[in-house]
Amino acid sequence: MTIDHPSFGRIADDRVILFDTTLRDGEQSPGFSMNLDEKLRMARALEALGVDVIEAGFPVASPGDFESVRRIAETLSETVVCGLARSGGKRDIEAAGEAIAPAKRRRIHNFISTSPLHMKYKLRMEPETVLELIASGNRAARNFTDDVEWSAEDGSRTEPDFLCRCVEVAIRNGATTINIPDTVGYSTPDEMRAIFRMLRERVPGAEKVIFSTHNHNDLGLAVANTLGSLEGGARQIECTINGIGERAGNAALEEIVMAIRTRHDKYAYSERIDTPKLLGVSRMLANITSFDVQPNKAIVGRNAFAHESGIHQDGILKNAQTYEIMTPESVGWTKSSLVLGKHSGRAAFRDKLSALGYKLEDDVVQQAFERFKVLADQKKTVFDDDIRALVDDETRDHDRIRFVSLDLIAGSKRPAQATLELKVDGDIRVATVDGNGPVDAAFRAIQKAFPHEATLALFTVGAVTEGTDAQARTTVRLEEDGKLVDGQGADADTVVSAVRAYVHALNKLLVKRVRTEPEALSA
Numbered sequence: 001m002t003i004d005h006p007s008f009g010r011i012a013d014d015r016v017i018l019f020d021t022t023l024r025d026g027e028q029s030p031g032f033s034m035n036l037d038e039k040l041r042m043a044r045a046l047e048a049l050g051v052d053v054i055e056a057g058f059p060v061a062s063p064g065d066f067e068s069v070r071r072i073a074e075t076l077s078e079t080v081v082c083g084l085a086r087s088g089g090k091r092d093i094e095a096a097g098e099a100i101a102p103a104k105r106r107r108i109h110n111f112i113s114t115s116p117l118h119m120k121y122k123l124r125m126e127p128e129t130v131l132e133l134i135a136s137g138n139r140a141a142r143n144f145t146d147d148v149e150w151s152a153e154d155g156s157r158t159e160p161d162f163l164c165r166c167v168e169v170a171i172r173n174g175a176t177t178i179n180i181p182d183t184v185g186y187s188t189p190d191e192m193r194a195i196f197r198m199l200r201e202r203v204p205g206a207e208k209v210i211f212s213t214h215n216h217n218d219l220g221l222a223v224a225n226t227l228g229s230l231e232g233g234a235r236q237i238e239c240t241i242n243g244i245g246e247r248a249g250n251a252a253l254e255e256i257v258m259a260i261r262t263r264h265d266k267y268a269y270s271e272r273i274d275t276p277k278l279l280g281v282s283r284m285l286a287n288i289t290s291f292d293v294q295p296n297k298a299i300v301g302r303n304a305f306a307h308e309s310g311i312h313q314d315g316i317l318k319n320a321q322t323y324e325i326m327t328p329e330s331v332g333w334t335k336s337s338l339v340l341g342k343h344s345g346r347a348a349f350r351d352k353l354s355a356l357g358y359k360l361e362d363d364v365v366q367q368a369f370e371r372f373k374v375l376a377d378q379k380k381t382v383f384d385d386d387i388r389a390l391v392d393d394e395t396r397d398h399d400r401i402r403f404v405s406l407d408l409i410a411g412s413k414r415p416a417q418a419t420l421e422l423k424v425d426g427d428i429r430v431a432t433v434d435g436n437g438p439v440d441a442a443f444r445a446i447q448k449a450f451p452h453e454a455t456l457a458l459f460t461v462g463a464v465t466e467g468t469d470a471q472a473r474t475t476v477r478l479e480e481d482g483k484l485v486d487g488q489g490a491d492a493d494t495v496v497s498a499v500r501a502y503v504h505a506l507n508k509l510l511v512k513r514v515r516t517e518p519e520a521l522s523a
């Protein structure tokens, strides 16, 4: 069986479409919001990674969302750019259609809930009304593009006969991809397999469309449910880098792809991911969002290929296959991430930035280069992760408040004292404050130089790389009126890194974007 698809042409039966929703489902979860530049950088990295479709955002949700989808549509050349819309929202579909218009290949993804629970309590609609909106939503979307996806929100908890009717109506009205999400992460692999088998057997027109799966990880089953869906005949996978997403997150792209690659005997599907880029994209996302993956995270966690016990190390040295089912190099782990030193020039630095996926204005490159030279003096070896941490720190929204300098007296013999210089709206402010340790003194100095009501809700410090000369990477969470913002900083000096993180969080509080939250935002 082959399908003639509006964006991909004839698709072989074993081909799996990778649909990445890091910038939509991932970005809309708490603490993971990204600014326009960060989204563009992620979108370019995802295109280079080889994903087939990028869900770039939910254009009707806010002017900022609209703008970022539009800019991504203008930027990408290969990947299909997709905008999300509610089936029942006329304005939703127009906004999505306008936002994706500049893209070479474009898709509108419209959705509506189909489960008894969601129809009754969330939508307050009769099933017949839902069927009408499925028809009108897909027809409206086809006015903007031939590549239309429809999702049955809470599809895995939808009554089977009704689900079949909904899918039939969607196909008849122009949907070319049918997505069945396990919206609440409740399903099991055999249930997902059965849903897709049923739809393909029972729904007229099923042979003309691509079936898609979208799994949440509330029970830790998202990747397993994705693989189960493939066995049932799904041929599009919706997923995110590092598995970010609503609540416990989505199925992780890197895990699904490596499961298919490593167990090709069992999952004989083809996709186009350039797997040695997986680690870099994962790190880029972690740096942008301030959220590291846990050390034992499959594929991209710090320990994923670390062999600590003597017995394992002995086996690995004799034959790597004793304990390794895939090579670290195949997903981007290399020993040669040593990149630059203190004698590296501006051109080498610029080359490295573009190799890491950054596209920066000259003045930002210059500022980052100056910080790199300082770091290279402090640190023997400068790794890719150091560069990422430094540049991400430099490119954040420091609009109103900028860190200038910090002078510290600390140690066990006398109280800590911090003298801090900040630039606030262009004016230098200096504060000297005593504190209970250097971090306390530095944070009190920020409070004195820039008085504010926010309180510190979380403070964590980690190392960017290994060794005592590693840069510290700090996360500071501030709370104000029940709202939380996370800031991140990196520096060879731990306290400076903490101050940078605090200032980043303060700036985020100040420029906090106002975002409407449509009732049915999740999908």
Ligand code: MN
Binding pocket: 025, 181, 183, 214, 216, 245, 246, 522, 523
């Ligand atoms: Mn979702």
